Amino acid sequence: MPNLAATVASAVPGTRTDAARSLRVPAMLVAAPASGQGKTTVTAALAWLHRRAGRTVRVFKSGPDYLDPSILAAASGAPVHSLDLWMTGAEDAAARLAKAAAEADLILVEGVMGLHDGTPSSADLARHFGLPVLSVIQAGAMAQTFGALAFGLAGYGQPLASMQVLANGVASPRHADMLQESLPAHIGWAGALARDNAASLPERHLGLLAADELPDLNTRLDRLADALAGQPIGALPAAVEIAAAPPLPVLPPLLAGKTIAIARDAAFRFLYPANLDTLQALGARLAFFSPLDDATLPDCDALWLPGGYPELHAARLSANTGMLAALRQAHADSLPILAECGGMMALFETLVDKAGDSHAVAGLLPGTVTMQRRLAALGHQQLALPEGTLRGHTFHYSSAQTPLAPYCHATVPRDGSRGEAVFRQGALTASYTHLYFPSNPLAIAALLSGVR
Incomplete structure (x- = not known):
């Protein structure tokens, strides 16, 4: 089992540290209490928001997945690789994150299922790489319980670097105020997304439709990005220290000529x-x-x-x-x-x-x-x-x-x-x-x- 100890470092956005050891780049892991809360929607909207502002964005997907990455790749303009402390391994994940840190203005990692689901979980991945967490909570049918749920997500297991929460499916500005007021002081408010069927991403039995099956995907992403632009989450997140790692190994040409x-x-x-x-x-x-x-x-x-x-x-x-x-x-x-x-x-x-x-x-x-x-x-x-x-x-x-x-x-x-x-x-x-x-x-x- 990989070492899941947290490596948390404070950082200054856009600055480089010791080149032999690490780079500092705005980054975060987007999680949720469960599947179907809007993780992919929010991650894609954030990638699109910063990409259309001229920033280089690199997005990863926690755990095994093919469909969410197709949406995220369309939003970010770059291939989306998987990070999984078991399937890909910590060394593979570290090499890919280090490469992204050297070329990106923003790194986003979309979690899998609920934040603490699985062994290893998305929370384990966030702890291992010192990534702050944004939790997307489908809040359309709740009020103060929003704060209790956020409190549980942030406090379960070993400490996370930090957590902020985004309320999804909010009914009104007053509803958003109630949700924000319910949060404990140590959990940040990232903003709220209203219900918007025109911007939602359709799905079927294995998950979301792929990007090439949505001819109006850019229009949907524009609506979502516009909705996030004026929220706290619309700003670049704080930079974190991404440790340098050996590059992926050079492979022998065993399939040369084939x-x-x-x-x-x-x-x-x-x-x-x-x-x-x-x-x-x-x-x-x-x-x-x-x-x-x-x-x-x-x-x-x-x-x-x-x-x-x-x-x-x-x-x-x-x-x-x-x-x-x-x-x-x-x-x-x-x-x-x-x-x-x-x-x-x-x-x-x-x-x-x-x-x-x-x-x-x-x-x-x-x-x-x-x-x-x-x-x-x-x-x-x-x-x-x-x-x-x-x-x-x-x-x-x-x-x-x-x-x-x-x-x-x-x-x-x-x-x-x-x-x-x-x-x-x-x-x-x-x-x-x-x-x-x-x-x-x-x-x-x-x-x-x-x-x-």
């Missing part, structure tokens, strides 16, 4: 930027293709089918017989294939969507995958393969029924219990687990080279 074909379209969109960076750092050339629209695969040496929403596009995927045949041929030719979650779903014989309709898909794996109404699995996963041990996470609403015996199972780091099944058919490795490639680049290179 082309990795990567599925990327509306059905296959769950891609960590760090995973793509890792493949390129290993020397690979990346060739993106659309299983929905393309009839053939690019010339390639390996395939990666990441997660996404094949269930929303199952009829279209099933109708693309050219692509399904190409996938079957690639498997028959022993091309290394890595399939994660939605990518794996597309490789079964049958996919049953949320409406109960069955669709014939690639058939590389025997059996049927079926969408469910309830969440089937969520959390960190560790995968021990002959190629090496990798870290990642799982998050899905479907279940797979197959006569194929699992090659192995992932483990849940929290308690060592059995996690997701891993299937192997020839050179295909498939699982519900989403892998974080930087957790073991050499294992990824071996997987995509077909070396076991």
Whole structure:
């Protein structure tokens, strides 16, 4: 378990300290008491507010996530990487924060779930890096309890650097006054956001819609940024000391001369930027293709089918017989294939969507995958393969029924219990687990080279 001791330092905005040790930059972690409170909305609005003022903004996402980062990347104008003291590791997180501190005027980190949820939690991340916390509280149906909730968030567990709170969904200026008056003296008032359906970010079963599915996203962000501009939170936060850290390691070119074909379209969109960076750092050339629209695969040496929403596009995927045949041929030719979650779903014989309709898909794996109404699995996963041990996470609403015996199972780091099944058919490795490639680049290179 990483060292979760806090490293808290006072700082002066915009000034540089000992170059060998740290940089000082305005930064904070945006948290909440639970999911659905408006963390992503507020983080994106703050990034957009400062970006349109001409500042360089870098945003990170605490914990595993693909959808929130797409919104945050659109708002900040830069890729959004994950920080997770277990999945990415403290050293990886420190290197990415240090790089951001060297180039940004503002660093924002969006938390995951509730501030203290999980092990490690968003609060643990804030303590580890000395980040002040902004808690977004959906306050539309409360008054003085707002202060009690803020008090509990700030005081639970080991001390945080500092905390301020933003009231979301406020009904009126008088309501905002009541909420502000309820706060203890040691918790700062960041302001209030009124209810505004025109600015809200729509969602579905796995979370928010992605940025490219919202053609009016900039208009929504402008409304939100305007609403924050006159609030206390609209000003740059106090600078904090971001410690210098060794850069990410230089990787051997184990994939030099190899082309990795990567599925990327509306059905296959769950891609960590760090995973793509890792493949390129290993020397690979990346060739993106659309299983929905393309009839053939690019010339390639390996395939990666990441997660996404094949269930929303199952009829279209099933109708693309050219692509399904190409996938079957690639498997028959022993091309290394890595399939994660939605990518794996597309490789079964049958996919049953949320409406109960069955669709014939690639058939590389025997059996049927079926969408469910309830969440089937969520959390960190560790995968021990002959190629090496990798870290990642799982998050899905479907279940797979197959006569194929699992090659192995992932483990849940929290308690060592059995996690997701891993299937192997020839050179295909498939699982519900989403892998974080930087957790073991050499294992990824071996997987995509077909070396076991």
